[in-house]
Amino acid sequence: MIIGNKENWSKERQFVHPVLRKIIDEVLGVDFSKIGNGRYTLQGDDIYYTVMELTARDVQETRAEKHNTYIDIHFLLDGKETIGWAGESAELIVVESSKENDYSLYDSAAGEQFLELTPGMYAVFYPHDVHRPGLMGKDAPAPSRIRKAVVKVNKDLFIGG
Secondary structure (H helix, E strand, O other): OEEEEHHHHHHHHHHOOHHHHHHHHHHHOOOHHHOOOEEEEEEOEOEEEEEEEEEOEOHHHOOEEEOOOEEEEEEEEEOOEEEEEEEOOOOOOEEEEEOOOOEEEEOOOOOOEEEEEOOOEEEEEOOOEEEEEEEOOOOOOOOOEEEEEEEEEEOHHHHOO
């Protein structure tokens, strides 16, 4: 997992894998105020992103997820979002999965930690990273709206197929 923000990207980009660097450069250059929600293709089914609005929810109302084929890059555009994160462990019990849609869902994730994102921040989740996006902050008095872009990057672009 990697977490960063737009303000520090110019200093950090040199340390990031070239595939990720190119994608983050491109997505950070998008004026999201001028595009609507929906799916946008960067490189066919290998690299695409979805812009969405959702209501951040309490952790008990959500499930953690993990992907096998795609790396996720979550860019927060508006609002405040908390994302749970945990490493893969033998204690994980899959409650639902779909190979076709590339996900496994979990009710709980041992050792889950929480990342607080504000607009301009991003988080990269690798296939072994269990994550629980769309959470409201621990101090939030009520669920709130967020807008975000989630980039899906086929892991084969990193490992050569």
